[in-house]
Amino acid sequence: MDFRLTEDQEALRRGFRELLARRFPRERLRAAVDHAAPGGTGVDRALWRDLGEAGLFALRLPEEGEGADSACGGVGLGLPEAVLLFEEAGRALLPGPLVATHLAVTHLARTGRGAGARVDAGAGVGVIEAAARGEAVVTALDGRGAGDGNAGLVEHLPSADAVLVVGDDGDGRGEGGPGAGVDAGVDVDPDVDVKPDVDVRIVAVGEFGAGGRGVPDEQGGGEGEEDGEDGEDGAEAVGLRSVDPATPLHRVALAPWRTVSDGRGGGDSGATGGSSRCGAVVRREAALLTAAQQLGSASCTVAAAVRYAGEREQFGQPIGAFQAVKHLCARMLVRAEVARSAVYAAAVTGDAYDIAAAKLLADDAAVRNARDCLQVHGGMGFTWEADVHLHLKRAWVRSRQWRSAAEAEELLADNLVDRRMSRQKAPSAECPNDSAQFG
The missing domain is CATH 1.20.140.10 (Butyryl-CoA Dehydrogenase, subunit A, domain 3)
Incomplete structure (x- = not known):
């Protein structure tokens, strides 16, 4: 088998590297870091739109006319090509919740339940469609280990339009079972009710705050808040001092929140979600x-x-x-x-x-x-x-x-x-009886 990259893959990687060299050279990186606020740098919206136009976020969706999610302007490539582009993004130290936005577009558009979610009431633009074009920023919260009063870390929360919450699948080691290598996002039935603690959903950023107060100031938060305690205003999202000046972090408690309306009646019952299997694939x-x-x-x-x-x-x-x-x-x-x-x-x-x-x-x-x-x-x-x-x-x-x-x-x-236990339980082949065979 030939594991070398194809000519198309090489061209894709080379083109994306050239795009980053033009739009995010070292001078842009240093300027962002050197003039970063105490809470970290925000997302460059112009650069984000350029990435969307280049197809980074909708890379794995079918091309226009090939599927129900074609409205998002897919490129029609696969996970290996996505790995090549994200490798280049890592080489350039490209900031922003790239992984979260890419996966939100890839999986929620495929379930058919993300296209109607709204950034705000007046925009009339689906958050998934906007994210595919680079016009919306989606960050992520890994819900596993962030429940029961504990808190998880979210990057670039103040710059985000929505949060992709990947719920706890209930099994810390069960991701390698049957179908583990299958892209489960295409198999989710959008009409099946999903447990609130095992699905994938888009959540409005404003819901990460007590009493609808939204995200606290990035520079706020004393020592007690950095230890995971609520701030004086009772907010559930507390800004932390990140070791990386280009990656602002917030500690977010999984308190009750509402999902962004998906056009199917709104409220909690209208969650933009998938299933526990989709959640495992996303993770x-x-x-x-x-x-x-x-x-x-x-x-x-x-x-x-x-x-x-x-x-x-x-x-x-x-x-x-x-x-x-x-x-x-x-x-x-x-x-x-x-x-x-x-x-x-x-x-x-x-x-x-x-x-x-x-x-x-x-x-x-x-x-x-x-x-x-x-x-x-x-x-x-x-x-x-x-x-x-x-x-x-x-x-x-x-x-x-x-x-x-x-x-x-x-x-x-x-x-x-x-694997060792399964081999021990497997019946072993009996050795031939030498005396009977040669006697």
Whole structure:
């Protein structure tokens, strides 16, 4: 089998990289970071629309005229192509809830229940259709582990028009069962009632606040609020100080909220949702696309380290000529390529365990490569002017999103135990009776 990228895939990746180079060069990144407010940078709406026009968010929807969701202007590609684009986004440190918006468009448009959701009463534009065009920003809340009075983290909440809430599927390790690699979003019956704690839904941002007060000021919140306590106004969304200046974070409690009206009667009964199976698929794909972003960051830090090692001279020669620096760069390359193989393979199989392994390897490659890149840069690497710390901080944030290393390790360990137990229970073939055969 030939696992090399096709000419179309190479052209797609090259075109998206050129788009980011034009619309989000290093100068734009540094300007956003250097002038960031204490709560972090907001989403650049003009850039977001450019991404929508390029097809990033509607990449996996059928092309116009090929399905019920054609109104969203789909491109008709698959998960492997999405991984390639999100890898480029990670390489450029492109900010914003890219994964959440892409998955909201992909899965809620396919269920046929997202197209009527409204951004506001006067706009008359469906939030999913708007998100597909890059005219709406959708962030996400992973509901697993964020219920029972606990709180989850949401990125770019003040800049978002809606929140994609992925409910708890009730089984922390059951994502690898039958149909785990199937795109469940197309199989959801929109007329089937869904438990409120196991579906995927779009929620109005204004609902994340007590008494309809909305999202608190990003700069608000004292030490008690950062520990997960409610603010003085009783708000359920509390701004946190993010380690990444380009990724503002809020801690959100899963208190009672209403979904955005979907045109079927409104209210809680009109939830824009899917099913628990769709929720498991959304969570897996979110982990995979986040891993692709980590892969892009890991590859970028390899290139940055090698480039600096060839430019910086010490004792009359480039520092890349010294064995210690060579070994650092070589280990960085190995980590990135191993992660690349795992991420690309998981994009093809869609298997829960493959995705868990890909996320584990990509997180490790992104964090450790950023650290080694900083080491290669020496004292320069610790300065604010260098971009190395931006990759390290973004890698730290992404490593906690959708599936942490501990969760991935537990899932993979459970799979190994289950496979071992199944082999032990399987009947073993009897050895031939030598005395009877040769006697």
